[in-house]
Amino acid sequence: MSNSTALATVGAVRTDVAMVMSAEEQYVTFTVGTEEYGVNILSVREIRGWTPESRLPNLPPYVRGVINLRGIIIPIFDLRARFGGGPTEVTKRHVVVVIQVGERTRGILVDAISDILTIRKDDIKPPPDVEAGMIDAEYLSGLYTADNRMVTLLSVERLFATETGDVDPGKIPA
Amino acid sequence: MEDLSRFKQTYFDESAELLAVAETGLLNLTPGAVDLDEVNAIFRAVHSIKGGGGAFGFTDLVAFAHEFETVMDGVRNETIPVTTALVDTLIRANDVLGQLLAYAREGTSPPPGVTDGVVDKLRHALSGSGPAGETGAAPAAAPAADAPAPVYADDEDDEAGIFGDAMAAISAARAENGDSDGRTRWTILFKPKADLLLSGNEPTFMLRALRRLGEAEITCHTDALPSLAAVEGEQLYLWWTVELLASPDVEIEDINDVFEFVADECDIRITANAPPPVPVADAVPPPAPDTIPDAAAPDVAAATAAEPPPVQAAAPPAAAPAAATTTAAKPAEAPRRPAGGEHAGLTSHTIRVDLDKIDRLVNMVGEMVITQAMIAEHVRELPQGEFQELLEGLEQLAQHTRELRESVMSIRAQPVSSVFSRMPRLVRELGGETGKEVMLVTSGETTEVDKTVVENLVDPLTHMIRNSIDHGLEGPEERERMGKPRAGTVHLSAQHRSGRIVIEVADDGRGINRPRVLSKAIEKGLVTPGSNLTDEEIDNLIFLPGFSTADKVSNISGRGVGMDVVRRNISSLGGRIGVYSTPGEGSRFVLSLPLTLAVLDGMVISVGEERFVLPLTNIVESLRPKAEDLHGLVGQCDVMMARGEYVRLVYLHKLFGIPQAQGDATRGLVVLVETEDGSRLGLVVDEVLGQQQVVIKSLEANFRRLDGVAAATILGDGRVALILDVAGLREMSRHADHAGTRATTMAAQLASPPAALPAPSQRLETL
Numbered sequence: 001m002s003n004s005t006a007l008a009t010v011g012a013v014r015t016d017v018a019m020v021m022s023a024e025e026q027y028v029t030f031t032v033g034t035e036e037y038g039v040n041i042l043s044v045r046e047i048r049g050w051t052p053e054s055r056l057p058n059l060p061p062y063v064r065g066v067i068n069l070r071g072i073i074i075p076i077f078d079l080r081a082r083f084g085g086g087p088t089e090v091t092k093r094h095v096v097v098v099i100q101v102g103e104r105t106r107g108i109l110v111d112a113i114s115d116i117l118t119i120r121k122d123d124i125k126p127p128p129d130v131e132a133g134m135i136d137a138e139y140l141s142g143l144y145t146a147d148n149r150m151v152t153l154l155s156v157e158r159l160f161a162t163e164t165g166d167v168d169p170g171k172i173p174a
Numbered sequence: 175m176e177d178l179s180r181f182k183q184t185y186f187d188e189s190a191e192l193l194a195v196a197e198t199g200l201l202n203l204t205p206g207a208v209d210l211d212e213v214n215a216i217f218r219a220v221h222s223i224k225g226g227g228g229a230f231g232f233t234d235l236v237a238f239a240h241e242f243e244t245v246m247d248g249v250r251n252e253t254i255p256v257t258t259a260l261v262d263t264l265i266r267a268n269d270v271l272g273q274l275l276a277y278a279r280e281g282t283s284p285p286p287g288v289t290d291g292v293v294d295k296l297r298h299a300l301s302g303s304g305p306a307g308e309t310g311a312a313p314a315a316a317p318a319a320d321a322p323a324p325v326y327a328d329d330e331d332d333e334a335g336i337f338g339d340a341m342a343a344i345s346a347a348r349a350e351n352g353d354s355d356g357r358t359r360w361t362i363l364f365k366p367k368a369d370l371l372l373s374g375n376e377p378t379f380m381l382r383a384l385r386r387l388g389e390a391e392i393t394c395h396t397d398a399l400p401s402l403a404a405v406e407g408e409q410l411y412l413w414w415t416v417e418l419l420a421s422p423d424v425e426i427e428d429i430n431d432v433f434e435f436v437a438d439e440c441d442i443r444i445t446a447n448a449p450p451p452v453p454v455a456d457a458v459p460p461p462a463p464d465t466i467p468d469a470a471a472p473d474v475a476a477a478t479a480a481e482p483p484p485v486q487a488a489a490p491p492a493a494a495p496a497a498a499t500t501t502a503a504k505p506a507e508a509p510r511r512p513a514g515g516e517h518a519g520l521t522s523h524t525i526r527v528d529l530d531k532i533d534r535l536v537n538m539v540g541e542m543v544i545t546q547a548m549i550a551e552h553v554r555e556l557p558q559g560e561f562q563e564l565l566e567g568l569e570q571l572a573q574h575t576r577e578l579r580e581s582v583m584s585i586r587a588q589p590v591s592s593v594f595s596r597m598p599r600l601v602r603e604l605g606g607e608t609g610k611e612v613m614l615v616t617s618g619e620t621t622e623v624d625k626t627v628v629e630n631l632v633d634p635l636t637h638m639i640r641n642s643i644d645h646g647l648e649g650p651e652e653r654e655r656m657g658k659p660r661a662g663t664v665h666l667s668a669q670h671r672s673g674r675i676v677i678e679v680a681d682d683g684r685g686i687n688r689p690r691v692l693s694k695a696i697e698k699g700l701v702t703p704g705s706n707l708t709d710e711e712i713d714n715l716i717f718l719p720g721f722s723t724a725d726k727v728s729n730i731s732g733r734g735v736g737m738d739v740v741r742r743n744i745s746s747l748g749g750r751i752g753v754y755s756t757p758g759e760g761s762r763f764v765l766s767l768p769l770t771l772a773v774l775d776g777m778v779i780s781v782g783e784e785r786f787v788l789p790l791t792n793i794v795e796s797l798r799p800k801a802e803d804l805h806g807l808v809g810q811c812d813v814m815m816a817r818g819e820y821v822r823l824v825y826l827h828k829l830f831g832i833p834q835a836q837g838d839a840t841r842g843l844v845v846l847v848e849t850e851d852g853s854r855l856g857l858v859v860d861e862v863l864g865q866q867q868v869v870i871k872s873l874e875a876n877f878r879r880l881d882g883v884a885a886a887t888i889l890g891d892g893r894v895a896l897i898l899d900v901a902g903l904r905e906m907s908r909h910a911d912h913a914g915t916r917a918t919t920m921a922a923q924l925a926s927p928p929a930a931l932p933a934p935s936q937r938l939e940t941l
Contacts, residue, residue, distance in 0.1 A: 058830065058831060
């Protein structure tokens with residue numbers, strides 16, 4: 001589990017920055033359908049327009065495929081499909097949020113970027129108990145209310161960790 | 175002998191680096207602000223050069239380095255004050271050391287006198303510091319005091335002229351006379367302890383080194399030698415006395431240096447029979463400081479403190495003509511001396527480069543290959559017949575790109591001998607532990623392969639050799655009963671074969687005990703009882719995780735972590751492993767690995783919207799079959815007649831679930847592919863787009879491994895294409911053809927490590 005050390009380092013860096021910003025964190029938020037999600041800005045490496053992916057065989061539909069990010073090959077995950085909304089019908093307006101987790105990079109296909117929020121840590125509410133099996137709550141790090149909108153904050157470390165082999169390659173939800 | 179020259183090469187290369195280290199250190203040496211770490215670094219550098227030089231018997235060099243080192247030692251102990259003049263002398267000494275190294279590398283002896291001026295100054299520095307009181311006051315006074323007397327760096331021509339000639343004359347005279355005139359007669363008693371040989375020392379070398387110091391008369395004393403029956407091979411019974419007639423510049427330290435490494439293990443007495451004469455150099459009156467430009471230089475340097483006189487670097491060219499003329503005037507001396515008065519110094523024939531830099535280069539070449547492919551793709555769309563020059567230019571570019579790629583790859587290539595050379599020891603130890611007699615034969619050690627491949631070979635090979643000795647080879651008695659030689663042989667070989675490196679570990683042991691392997695596999699639940707397996711399938715059971723036939727767990731093997739790990743390691747390198755065994759005659763493990771993990775020649779094919787790359791090494795041919803060539807085989811799969819052989823057809827679109835594919839072999843194409851173990855199958859694809867070099871990109875770096883996929887690459891248009899793993903496809907297809915669904919069977923779990931290799935588990939389940 002060499003990854004855990006890498007994650008720990010990322011965590012440590014983030015803590016330092018957070019302290020400077022007096023317990024505040026910045027989140028990039030984006031929409032998938034009518035829902036809004038946020039990921040910590042420090043894990044976002046870049047945001048790019050949709051480019052056609054190359055498909056990978058025998059994988060669940062939310063694994064869109066791989067793209068070439070300046071010479072490295074990164075997987076693209078379809079967040080809508082992952083959350084049960086079926087595969088995204090991509091257009092030129094769709095965007096990919098490129099996320100760095102430790103040494104690894106992955107892209108998340110979303111509908112649109114909506115905002116950058118500065119969030120006080122104290123204002124983050126824990127996710128409610130969700131019915132077992134309904135959603136895998138592991139990758140939810142909390143909920144936040146911004147102007148009457150609910151923003152679901154995602155833990156990038158856990159999001160798609162299984163699929164990328166970070167956790168256990170044997171347990172891929174089919 | 176060749177080995178020794180290789181070490182010499184390393185020594186010279188390292189010395190060049192050490193010289194640079196010393197020079198940097200010397201340049202930083204500031205009077206009044208001495209950094210002891212810096213001084214230590216210089217001292218160590220000089221000391222290392224001396225030590226290595228001693229080992230190779232470069233006596234002149236060692237003698238000089240010794241002088242140098244002594245002064246550095248003084249600086250280190252703060253008994254010699256650091257002055258600008260001293261630093262200049264030391265820098266000069268460093269240069270001279272470089273020259274001596276260069277002479278040593280060429281195998282020529284340095285011209286006499288080359289060191290004298292500097293040696294004088296070094297000694298001067300040493301003696302000047304002697305009286306205790308002086309040291310403190312020195313820094314200010316020293317430059318003034320030192321400046322007039324010594325010969326400075328740029329007096330090269332002078333040295334070569336007056337000084338050097340005098341020296342040459344003297345030594346020539348000595349050579350002619352041949353008698354002990356001016357020479358010292360030393361008597362050396364060398365009585366090593368009996369176990370000297372056990373520490374790996376060889377008295378012959380020391381005696382030889384003594385002989386290099388002068389004319390030596392060596393007497394061997396055999397009085398301690400016991401009778402032949404009592405002689406033990408590893409004990410030393412001899413001792414020696416040496417009468418050495420050495421030139422006056424040989425000092426007792428030089429003789430002591432010979433015994434440096436064995437001083438504790440020997441009784442050594444060195445006596446000088448004649449009083450050591452005054453060193454010759456001292457006898458020659460030091461030349462007046464006549465070279466004006468440089469006499470000034472030290473003072474300038476004193477102002478800038480750390481900077482050496484810049485003239486120094488420029489001096490040799492100027493010196494050369496002068497020296498050349500003097501040599502011409504003195505023909506007797508000419509043969510001894512190379513054309514220039516001063517040797518150009520030590521130049522290194524190798525460089526050490528950070529691996530990251532090479533990797534960047536490799537990446538860059540990779541990007542270039544991609545760009546080149548991209549241009550080639552666009553050019554194909556140009557109207558034919560036009561742009562002839564452009565096309566020719568591109569053709570050349572392609573050629574150059576390929577050559578560049580090969581050159582870059584060869585930088586990373588290393589012979590497998592670095593791995594092979596570790597094995598004899600392993601074999602020796604294992605032989606001892608198991609009580610078996612084992613002979614290791616290696617061949618093809620010079621076969622080159624990428625550094626990463628070499629590094630990753632150590633573990634698998636260690637495991638395999640362990641396995642061969644522990645499981646394969648019989649004990650000596652058993653072997654004799656079988657009519658085999660007592661000692662078993664393990665043959666380790668490497669060779670290039672069709673763009674890959676093939677490594678074999680073969681033993682002449684008992685071979686795989688198939689009934690036992692099978693019963694063990696059934697016992698462990700890896701095979702259903704009553705299964706009917708072929709010999710090959712049984713042999714391959716040993717690669718299953720958790721499989722071991724050793725009756726008891728030993729230190730060596732038997733824990734069931736072994737061959738499955740080997741297989742996993744090898745396949746993670748893009749390689750495969752196969753086993754061939756004949757009962758009673760032995761087993762042969764064959765590894766096949768790509769030569770590089772960076773680039774491969776591939777064929778781009780398309781299926782539906784997707785494009786894939788097939789490694790060229792796997793492709794036999796591609797053809798479009800007629801309908802009558804195709805047959806169904808017991809309703810399970812399609813076969814095709816190709817060149818008198820039936821091959822199974824594998825539909826890539828079915829295997830990978832690709833929509834909108836042609837799906838009909840008679841309208842698409844069949845690419846006949848062959849795996850490393852020689853089995854063939856026909857891959858049904860839509861189109862073959864063309865041959866191309868592709869840069870292998872890891873899919874696992876950011877994602878994970880996939881069945882049937884070896885890696886990924888980026889095509890000319892910037893899109894990603896998957897590189898197919900033919901053996902993996904074969905396994906997938908076997909499974910798909912037989913059982914339909916993949917995920918439900920236990921086999922899929924068993925084969926969860928990359929199923930690139932024949933995975934018997936998958937087959938067994940379906941039988």
